[in-house]
Amino acid sequence: MDVALHPDIEPLACLLGTWVGEGAGSYPTVEDFRYREEVTFGHVGKPSLAYRQATVLVATGLPSHAEAGYIRRSPAGAVELVLAHPTGVVEVAEGEATPTADGLVLHLRSTSVVCAPTAKDVRSLERHITVAGDVLRYELAMGAVGQPHQHHLAAELHRRVAG
Numbered sequence: 001m002d003v004a005l006h007p008d009i010e011p012l013a014c015l016l017g018t019w020v021g022e023g024a025g026s027y028p029t030v031e032d033f034r035y036r037e038e039v040t041f042g043h044v045g046k047p048s049l050a051y052r053q054a055t056v057l058v059a060t061g062l063p064s065h066a067e068a069g070y071i072r073r074s075p076a077g078a079v080e081l082v083l084a085h086p087t088g089v090v091e092v093a094e095g096e097a098t099p100t101a102d103g104l105v106l107h108l109r110s111t112s113v114v115c116a117p118t119a120k121d122v123r124s125l126e127r128h129i130t131v132a133g134d135v136l137r138y139e140l141a142m143g144a145v146g147q148p149h150q151h152h153l154a155a156e157l158h159r160r161v162a163g
Contacts, residue, residue: 003045008073012049014103015041015071019136022058023155029145034058037155039136041071048072051083073097081108081127088119093127103131124149134159 005013019039026032035055042050054066069083074094081093095108106129113122124143129136136157143149 003043005043006045006047008047009043009049011073011097011099012071012079012104014131015049015136016043017041018160019157020160021136021155021157023055023153025153027142027144027150027152028147033064035064035155037157039157051081079106079108088116089122090114091122091125093125095127100132102133105130120145
């Protein structure tokens with residue numbers, strides 16, 4: 001049974017589906033790396049999209065990172081993102097969604113980052129996401145482990161066609 005998309009998140013509908021692709025990461029405290037990624041946005045008719053992400057390192061094929069949460073729109077039209085990372089980090093971000101001719105541009109910046117006692121110290125996260133048709137590109141910047149806010153990840157993902 002198909003559930004209708006909640007009207008509050010219709011402007012985000014182009015995110016729906018599963019996206020797969022590759023990206024690259026760098027940060028002063030780690031060696032540069034490449035990764036494969038799968039991201040899924042879904043819904044159950046509520047005023048939010050569910051988000052699930054997982055990566056594996058290209059060099060080893062081993063799992064690297066994952067995160068899960070929700071994206072929603074505030075009554076004022078802002079976009080809110082709430083994510084949990086298995087590393088002990090919880091991220092709340094806010095920003096704007098700008099429609100384009102064939103997709104959407106999202107810019108989200110953390111308003112709150114909470115770290116479990118054993119988690120690495122993450123102070124800020126910022127995401128720039130562009131959807132153009134069946135291509136999703138993003139860049140992620142962060143300030144963590146004593147480093148200033150700076151570039152960390154960039155990837156290009158393609159919508160997986162059902163079937």
